[in-house]
Amino acid sequence: xxxxxxxxxxxxxxxxxxxxxxxxxxxxxxxxxxxxxxxxxxxxxxxxxxxxxxxxxxxxxxxxxxxxxxxxxxxxxxxxxxxxxxxxxxxxxxxxxxxxxxxxxxxxxxxxxxxxxxxxxxxxxxxxxxxxxxxxxxxxxxxxxxxxxxxx
Amino acid sequence: xxxxxxxxxxxxxxxxxxxxxxxxxxxxxxxxxxxxxxxxxxxxxxxxxxxxxxxxxxxxxxxxxxxxxxxxxxxxxxxxxxxxxxxxxxxxxxxxxxxxxxxxxxxxxxxxxxxxxxxxxxxxxxxxxxxxxxxxxxxxxxxxxxxxxxxxxxxxxxxxxxxxxxxxxxxxxxxxxxxxxxxxxxxxxxxxxxxxxxxxxxxxxxxxxxxxxxxxxxxxxxxxxxxxxxxxxxxxxxxxxxxxxxxxxxxxxxxxxxxxxxxxxxxxxxxxxxxxxxxxxxxxxxxxxxxxxxxxxxxxxxxxxxxxxxxxxxxxxxxxxxxxxxxxxxxxxxxxxxxxxxxxxxxxxxxxxxxxxxxxxxxxxxxxxxxxxxxxxxxxxxxxxxxxxxxxxxxxxxxxxxxxxxxxxxxxxxxxxxxxxxxxxxxxxxxxxxxxxxxxxxxxxxxxxxxxxxxxxxxxxxxxxxxxxxxxxxxxxxxxxxxxxxxxxxxxxxxxxxxxxxxxxxxxxxxxxxxxxxxxxxxxxxxxxxxxxxxxxxxxxxxxxxxxxxxxx
Numbered sequence: 001x002x003x004x005x006x007x008x009x010x011x012x013x014x015x016x017x018x019x020x021x022x023x024x025x026x027x028x029x030x031x032x033x034x035x036x037x038x039x040x041x042x043x044x045x046x047x048x049x050x051x052x053x054x055x056x057x058x059x060x061x062x063x064x065x066x067x068x069x070x071x072x073x074x075x076x077x078x079x080x081x082x083x084x085x086x087x088x089x090x091x092x093x094x095x096x097x098x099x100x101x102x103x104x105x106x107x108x109x110x111x112x113x114x115x116x117x118x119x120x121x122x123x124x125x126x127x128x129x130x131x132x133x134x135x136x137x138x139x140x141x142x143x144x145x146x147x148x149x150x151x152x
Numbered sequence: 153x154x155x156x157x158x159x160x161x162x163x164x165x166x167x168x169x170x171x172x173x174x175x176x177x178x179x180x181x182x183x184x185x186x187x188x189x190x191x192x193x194x195x196x197x198x199x200x201x202x203x204x205x206x207x208x209x210x211x212x213x214x215x216x217x218x219x220x221x222x223x224x225x226x227x228x229x230x231x232x233x234x235x236x237x238x239x240x241x242x243x244x245x246x247x248x249x250x251x252x253x254x255x256x257x258x259x260x261x262x263x264x265x266x267x268x269x270x271x272x273x274x275x276x277x278x279x280x281x282x283x284x285x286x287x288x289x290x291x292x293x294x295x296x297x298x299x300x301x302x303x304x305x306x307x308x309x310x311x312x313x314x315x316x317x318x319x320x321x322x323x324x325x326x327x328x329x330x331x332x333x334x335x336x337x338x339x340x341x342x343x344x345x346x347x348x349x350x351x352x353x354x355x356x357x358x359x360x361x362x363x364x365x366x367x368x369x370x371x372x373x374x375x376x377x378x379x380x381x382x383x384x385x386x387x388x389x390x391x392x393x394x395x396x397x398x399x400x401x402x403x404x405x406x407x408x409x410x411x412x413x414x415x416x417x418x419x420x421x422x423x424x425x426x427x428x429x430x431x432x433x434x435x436x437x438x439x440x441x442x443x444x445x446x447x448x449x450x451x452x453x454x455x456x457x458x459x460x461x462x463x464x465x466x467x468x469x470x471x472x473x474x475x476x477x478x479x480x481x482x483x484x485x486x487x488x489x490x491x492x493x494x495x496x497x498x499x500x501x502x503x504x505x506x507x508x509x510x511x512x513x514x515x516x517x518x519x520x521x522x523x524x525x526x527x528x529x530x531x532x533x534x535x536x537x538x539x540x541x542x543x544x545x546x547x548x549x550x551x552x553x554x555x556x557x558x559x560x561x562x563x564x565x566x567x568x569x570x571x572x573x574x575x576x577x578x579x580x581x582x583x584x585x586x587x588x589x590x591x592x593x594x595x596x597x598x599x600x601x602x603x604x605x606x607x608x609x610x611x612x613x614x615x616x617x618x619x620x621x622x623x624x625x626x627x628x629x630x631x632x633x634x635x636x637x638x639x640x641x642x643x644x645x646x647x648x649x650x651x652x653x654x655x656x657x658x659x660x661x662x663x664x665x666x667x668x669x670x671x672x673x674x675x676x677x678x679x680x681x682x683x684x685x686x687x688x689x690x691x692x693x694x695x696x697x698x699x700x701x702x703x704x705x
Contacts, residue, residue, distance in 0.1 A: 029178035030171020032390075034339050035423050042339060069171030080169035084161040091622030092168035093339040093390030099169060131339050131391050132622055 001062060003028070004071030012059040019043045019054035022068060030069035030096040034129070041128030044097035045069075051104040053127075069096035076103055082144045087137035089130075098128045102142045110146050117146055155631045163627045175388040176343040176358050177420050184345060185214055185255040187409050187419035188262040189402065190269050191429065192244035192251050195497040196278035196293065199240055199271060202252055207268040212261030215413035216269060217253040217405065226374050228399065233304075233464035235294055236500070238374045238404045244273070245293050245462035246498050248429035250401060255409045255417050278497035282437060282457050285494050293462060293495040304460050305468045305493040311479050311547035312486030317451030320485070321443035325522040329440065329515035333459065334433040336504060340390020341426050346406035347416040354380075355407045358387045362396045362621040370399035371407055382407070384619075392621035394504040395430065398466065431502025434470055435459040436511035442519045447529060449484045449520070449538045456491035456512060461500035467493045470501070473588050474508030478516055479547035480586040481557065482538040487547055509587050517583035532565040532582050539584075548588075557584060604633060 001008050003026060012021050019036075022028040022045070031054055034042035038056035045054045048064025069076075079102055082088065089095040105124040110117040121142045130138060167173040204216040219241040227234035240251045252269050256262035279285040279293075285302040292301040300306065344359040355377065361367050364384035372382045389396055402419055410417040421430070436458055443451040456474060460467045471491045479487050504510075524534035539557040540546055561584065568580050591598040605613040614633040620626040 023178075027180055028171075029174065032175070032339070033177070033341065037423075040339065076169075080166070081161075083169055084165035085159075089162075089168060089622070090624070091339065091389060091391045092164065092173050093175060093388070095168050096171040129339065131337060131393070 001059075002065040004067055005065075010059070014058075014060055016059045017055055018045070018047075018052075018057040018059045018062055018066070021059040022054060022066075028068050028070050031100075032093055032096065034094065034097075039129070040094070040097075041101060042094045042097040044100045044128065046100060046104060049104070049107070051101050067100075069100055072100070072103060078145045079103060079106075079141065082141035082149075083138070086141040086144060087133060088141040089137075090132035094128060094130045098125070098130065098138060101125060101128050102138075102145075105142065106146055114143075114147070118143055121146065155634045158631075160627055160631065162624060163630055173388050175340050175390050176345055176360055177341075177418075179345055179358060179387070181345055181416055181418060184347075184416040184418040185257060185409075185413055186259040186262040187253055187255050187406055187417045188259070188266045189250050189405060189419070189425075190252040190254065190266045190271070191425075192240065192247060192249040192273075194244055194273050194275055194278075195247050195280070196276040197244050197273035198276060199242055199244060199251065200274055201270075201272040203270040203272075204252070206270065207254060207265040210256070210261060210265045210268050212257040213254060213265035214257065214415060215255045215409055216265065217255075217409050217412055218251075221408050221412060222374060223376050226376075228370050228465075229373055230370075230398075230465050231469055233466075233468045236401075236463040236465070238401075238408070243276075246500065248425070248499060249462070250405060253405050253409055253419075255413045255415070280496055280498060282459060282494050282496065285496050286457075286492075293497060296495070298492075300492075302495040303492050304464055304495050305471060305491075307468075307471055307475060307489075307491045307493075309475050309479065309487065309489040311489075311549075312484065314451040314453065314484075314486030314488040317485030318443050320445055321450045322445035323523060323526040324441060324443045325519050325526055326439070326441035327515070327519060327522070329436070329438045329518060331433075331436040331438070331511040331514050333435040333499075333501065334504065335427050335430070336391070336393040336395035336432075337427075338391030338393065338395055340388075341421050341423055342395075342400060342402065342430065343418070343420040344400070344403050344406045345416060345418045346403070346410040348407065348411040348414070350414065355382045355411065356385060357382065357403060357407065358385050359400070359403050360387070360389045360396055361400070361403075362389055362392045362619050363398060364617060364619055366398050367400075367403055371404045374404045375407055375411070386619065389619055389621040394433075394502070394507070396621060398503055401430070429499055431465055431500050432461070433504035433506075434461075434467060434501030434508070434511065436474070436515075438512060438515035440515045440519055442516075442523045443484075444523045444527060447527065447534065447537050449482050449523065451484050452478055452487040452489070452516070454478060454487070454489045454491075454512070454515070456489070458491060458493045458508075458511075459498070459501060460493045460495050461498045462495065463500040464493075465500050466503045466507075467501055469593070470503065470508035472508070474512040476548050476588045477509035477512050477586055480550060480588065481516075481540065481584055482535075483540050483544060484538075484547070506585075506587065507590075509585060513583065513585040517585070520583075521581065532561050535582070535584055536561050560584070602629065602633075 001010055010021050010025050019031055022031055031045050032042040034040035036055045038053040043053055043055040044051050046067040047062055079099055110120050121139055164173055202218050207213055207216050219239045222238055228236050240249055254262050254265035256265050277291055288301045296304050298306045340360055347356045367384050368379055368382045372379045406417050406419040438456045440454040458471045471493045475489050475491055521531045524531040536558050540552055540555050542555045545551050564582050602616040614629055
């Protein structure tokens with residue numbers, strides 16, 4: 001598998017999920033198990049540039065390059081800083097998933113109208129559950145980067 | 153440079169946003185066995201026999217734990233309301249109660265071992281709702297001192313002069329308010345790694361807790377150890393909301409499994425286990441009556457029924473706090489209150505943010521709206537007029553050095569534009585609540601200690617015995633430490649290991665060392681790394697580098 005720019009040989013049982021392969025075999029523990037049924041978003045990683053829920057993704061069916069939170073470099077820094085400055089996390093457990101999702105959202109492009117952009121952010125982030133912040137800080141952080149107020 | 157009052161990024165922000173911040177299940181421990189808990193399938197039953205022979209012959213199984221591995225009759229302390237054993241000893245009282253545990257080389261082997269443990273039960277009658285529990289005349293879940301079957305505690309409060317208030321009232325409103333149980337749903341599923349080190353005769357724990365003090369106190373107690381023999385290491389805590397402010401039910405099990413197997417044990421709950429078996433917010437049924445007249449709340453009458461679940465845990469103190477909350481916020485002539493903590497054969501209740509006051513405030517505040525409405529008053533103005541002012545002594549007997557409730561209400565009302573609209577399904581409203589601090593719940597509980605290590609390079613490590621569940625204790629204490637010492641050190645060389653939660657437990661930890669203040673600090677410094685504060689152990693980059701909004705001056 002091509003993971004964070006490197007080819008790794010992994011041994012996965014037919015039913016193994018990508019999340020467990022990443023965590024147990026490659027020791028990439030940034031993606032987190034939360035619900036283990038594709039509902040909370042804590043396990044979000046990129047496959048072929050698109051965010052997917054690695055806890056319900058069969059590892060053997062992954063057909064593109066995988067990028068985890070650990071594989072995102074300076075291109076993620078604006079979001080990292082915005083999350084820290086806007087109160088986008090407290091306990092931090094859901095944060096890697098939130099950041100990967102937000103990164104994909106911004107990469108895909110948001111509407112230029114501010115109101116529509118915020119709606120798109122709220123919709124786009126709605127699959128990432130956060131129990132601490134009440135989401136306002138997360139939306140503010142993503143919007144700040146979307147508006148280009150933070151640059152790497 | 154004034155760090156206090158500045159907007160700082162949380163100390164761990166870089167680790168968190170790079171996915172490097174570690175939580176218990178992230179720790180790489182290939183030497184650890186996998187632990188699995190065997191739980192009761194019955195709500196109430198006698199345990200007649202546990203046969204572990206077949207499980208021990210399952211390949212990969214290294215240890216099977218039952219109540220035999222603990223001292224006979226041992227119970228968690230739980231603030232003196234002790235009634236729960238670490239593993240069922242003779243009786244199970246809710247579906248999901250811990251009966252035995254297996255440690256094995258792989259998770260599959262542990263599950264196969266758990267399947268092979270044979271438990272024989274004799275089912276007993278079980279009650280699930282408050283009415284049935286109170287109706288029962290015999291066969292209660294526990295023998296209780298209240299004199300009533302299934303009533304764990306019966307608290308009565310008669311504060312002030314409620315008769316005078318009732319005699320003077322012109323309006324009365326009443327209602328029955330049901331507040332359901334609630335799961336904390338921390339994003340991180342509960343996990344513990346326990347490592348018994350025979351050469352040290354000490355148990356090391358990595359566990360998602362915000363209160364290492366309580367974990368050490370309870371785990372050492374049920375395992376028959378000295379407190380110095382249990383060490384909580386600092387590790388990320390993926391949410392608490394109350395769930396992780398007392399001992400959990402799996403820490404001692406993992407510890408005893410590790411001691412028995414002679415290997416580290418990793419025990420991670422499933423989300424299903426978390427929902428079904430860990431302690432919830434207590435469900436309440438509150439019958440309440442408010443009496444008022446001429447813009448005043450004159451008297452409160454309430455009868456609370458608290459669903460204890462199968463074990464006390466913090467039930468008695470939650471119930472007590474719920475009552476206390478009713479006597480703190482407003483100033484009626486009096487309050488006549490009672491509360492029954494009722495045993496049901498269900499997953500036990502426990503501490504949850506708000507600690508009982510959430511449930512009783514819900515009833516009180518709904519009725520405050522109705523009482524205001526009954527006399528044609530604005531609900532905000534009515535609360536404001538009845539708020540305890542600074543300098544007053546509440547019904548409970550607490551002297552309020554300061555009280556800003558009126559200002560809070562004004563700010564909230566302004567924030568929603570006074571739109572107190574009530575639609576059938578939604579609306580905008582205002583409610584007030586008070587939370588009684590736990591700082592004075594026990595003698596010495598308001599006390600806290602921290603230690604500063606000043607290094608030859610001018611950097612400083614700040615240690616304390618708590619943990620940060622995301623609410624910023626580490627950053628706050630680093631700010632305080634920085635300001636305290638900044639006059640004598642170069643800001644650019646400051647390092648902060650920030651370690652703790654200014655909660656009750658932390659504070660008493662040092663007290664237990666039975667040393668004067670300086671001694672406590674030394675203890676927390678050296679011994680701490682052994683027995684107290686190893687839960688907190690971190691060196692971080694200089695604070696000045698981490699606070700772009702407040703550069704060194």
